[in-house]
Amino acid sequence: MPEAHSLHRHARDQREALAGQVLAVSSPQGRFDAAPFDGHRLDDVQAYGKHLLYSFDEAPDVHVHLGLKGIYLRTADLALPPRGGTRMRLAGEREAFSLIAPSRCEALVPQARDALLASLGPDPLRVGEAGREDAARRLAAAGTAVGAALLDQSVWAGIGNAWRAELLFLAGLDPARRVGEEEAGLLWDLAVELLRLGVDAGQVVSDPTAPDERWVYKRDTCRRCGTTVQTRTVAGRTAYVCPRDQR
Structure with missing residues (x-):
């Protein structure tokens, strides 16, 4: 599932390409009522965790969640027919x-719209360092294993399975543990720093010196120490753990 860095990249690219313009909005598939938005000016596109919100003049917002399979196709050939x-x-x-x-x-x-936003925790790419205290408090107060809490979008917005694995590895934390505010703050600092890199790179970047590499996510062995990576199910998703480097 696309995580926060992907959604913020989509928002940035579409905002730069389309904001301020009157758009032709359609639904070739027919499963979205495009009429209220067709011929209206797009004012803004914003990402909130894993959600995209499109703001139009004199029309409701459009809410998009990509889920597991959602993608965007971009073209500069306006005459090219869209896929069915x-x-x-x-x-x-x-x-x-x-x-x-x-x-x-x-x-x-x-x-x-207000109810959706109220249901989400802080997004590292929106509130950054200014949200550290609230983010640390929320994660520490989640009352469950940190590996489960990180996937709860009401705790932090935008973190998915890949970022969970890499952030917990860098913080040296086993996903089955609960964390206090000090450890939660460290995780937030890592998320703020690395997700920004992920937006620019268009992928998870957990090592700025080797942006195409991962430490444990979907690896057989830990890239740092060579220990066999363990896999477990935490909050319904596969967690990747180095038993040597993660306490």
């Missing part, structure tokens, strides 16, 4: 973005 499976197509003056196979693509009235 396109849920939503946003066409501006020079570029178009086609949304395919999202788990959610829906209009949101202001009350629903």
Whole structure:
């Protein structure tokens, strides 16, 4: 499932390409009512954790969650017909973005938008260092194993399985442990630093000196010490753990 760095990259790219323009909005697939948005100006695109929100003038917001299979296709050829499976197509003056196979693509009235945002914890890419105290408090107070709490979007927004594995490794923490505010703050600092790199790189970057490498995620052996990586199920997802480097 795409994690926060991917969603913030989508938001940045679409905001730069389309914001301020009157868009042709359509749904070739027919599963999204595009009429309220077609011919309206796109004011902004923002990412909140794993969610995208599109703000239009004189129209509701559009909420997108990519889920497991959702993707965007970008083209500068506006005459190129979109794929038949396109849920939503946003066409501006020079570029178009086609949304395919999202788990959610829906209009949101202001009350629903506010409820969605209120359900989310702090996003490292939105509040950064300023959100450290709140983020540490939330994670420490989650009352469950840190590996489960990190995937709870009401605790922190945007962290998925890949970032969970790499952040816990760098902090030296076993996912089955509970953490205090000091350890939670360290995890937040790592998330703020590394997710920013992930936005620019378009991938999980857990080692700035080797951006294409991972420490434990989907590896047979730990890249640091060579110990066999253990796998366990934590919060319904496979956790990757180095038993030597993670306490």
